[in-house]
Amino acid sequence: MAHLFDPLSLRGRTAPNRIVVSPMCQYSAIDGSATDWHVMHLGQFATGGPGIVFTEATAVSPEGRITPACLGLYSEANERALVPALRFFRRHGAGLIGIQLAHAGRKASTAPPWQGGVSLAPPQGWQTVAPSAVPFKNEWPTPVALDATGMAKVKSDFVAATERSLRLGFDVIELHGAHGYLISEFLSPIANKRTDSYGGGLANRMRFPLEIFDSVRKVWPADRPLGMRLNGSDYVEDGWTIEDAVTFVGELKRRGCDFVDMSGGAQSPDQKVPLAPGYQVPFAERVRRETGIVAMAVGLITEPRQAEAIIASGQADFVALARAMLRNPHWAWEAAAELGAEAYHPPQYLRANPAVPRDTRVPERKVG
Numbered sequence: 001m002a003h004l005f006d007p008l009s010l011r012g013r014t015a016p017n018r019i020v021v022s023p024m025c026q027y028s029a030i031d032g033s034a035t036d037w038h039v040m041h042l043g044q045f046a047t048g049g050p051g052i053v054f055t056e057a058t059a060v061s062p063e064g065r066i067t068p069a070c071l072g073l074y075s076e077a078n079e080r081a082l083v084p085a086l087r088f089f090r091r092h093g094a095g096l097i098g099i100q101l102a103h104a105g106r107k108a109s110t111a112p113p114w115q116g117g118v119s120l121a122p123p124q125g126w127q128t129v130a131p132s133a134v135p136f137k138n139e140w141p142t143p144v145a146l147d148a149t150g151m152a153k154v155k156s157d158f159v160a161a162t163e164r165s166l167r168l169g170f171d172v173i174e175l176h177g178a179h180g181y182l183i184s185e186f187l188s189p190i191a192n193k194r195t196d197s198y199g200g201g202l203a204n205r206m207r208f209p210l211e212i213f214d215s216v217r218k219v220w221p222a223d224r225p226l227g228m229r230l231n232g233s234d235y236v237e238d239g240w241t242i243e244d245a246v247t248f249v250g251e252l253k254r255r256g257c258d259f260v261d262m263s264g265g266a267q268s269p270d271q272k273v274p275l276a277p278g279y280q281v282p283f284a285e286r287v288r289r290e291t292g293i294v295a296m297a298v299g300l301i302t303e304p305r306q307a308e309a310i311i312a313s314g315q316a317d318f319v320a321l322a323r324a325m326l327r328n329p330h331w332a333w334e335a336a337a338e339l340g341a342e343a344y345h346p347p348q349y350l351r352a353n354p355a356v357p358r359d360t361r362v363p364e365r366k367v368g
Helices: 036-046 076-081 083-092 148-168 182-187 202-219 242-254 281-291 304-312 323-327 331-339 347-352
Strands: 008-010 013-015 019-021 052-059 096-102 172-177 226-231 259-263 294-298 318-321
Touching (some): 052 172, 076 083, 076 148, 148 172, 148 202, 172 182, 172 202, 182 226, 242 259, 259 281, 281 294, 304 318, 304 331
Parallel strands (some): 019 052, 052 096, 226 259, 259 294, 294 318
Antiparallel strands (some): 008 013
């Protein structure tokens, strides 16, 4: 039996397999609202058979967007716009649908990547906020350091987006605490230079991220899983480390966190990332081993047998794929065929699933 296709329950929800579609920014929203692109983007994964599909990073406030074209969940219009994608997923998918809630912090107010990814000043962009008045890049505008009022608003925004996620019927929430965005900025000594109770040592740097988590957990139902994406390393000297991550994950677990999604980097332009197949899997393995939490591995996981080995060896509980899924939204079908397992397929695509024996497929209609 292929371990990659074993189901796994998180609270009151069960993922039919261990394959996760990672959050992937699409830069195709209008004023934070999803468009027909999002119906297609999420819909193709719904039909492909993964265990969990996550939306892209979804901003909890307008100023929390990475770009003006990023998805948001901070208004009634944003909420209504996601209904068609959720409705399609429920009708034609079999896995869980998750949302990644995020605030971009000092990395907000930028152009989409295909427009250069440059920082945008008002009126095209907006004033950014961060733990400290330290820009991501020297040539970028300086963010405003959040005061008590600003931090209270951020927590309130996360709570409001969580309540909207519940009304929409999402199964899972992942808070974005990685890649140099706001939660990650508070955690990392690279971005957090505060001298109050939210800066300095690790216990203080963890304080605000834990407050955000607690606020969300309080309003997210007890039967639905809540997790966080985290860096295992900033890949910068004197930055966030895997040892820091283990300590933080231990605190999250005690507060009711159900899983962590272990990634890394993007905290500083000076990073040195050791790219290689599965290069971040050791982060998931380490936090899983030392805290006992359910862990997702991500980072150049592309091949079915590679993914199976990660799950079978106990390095992680889930494997999260991004670029491989963009190239082949039905990656789970190919994996099932190669590993001798089964993956969900809608009846309309029965004949295309390589894991289904040919004699059980609907005969193709001959033309002419």
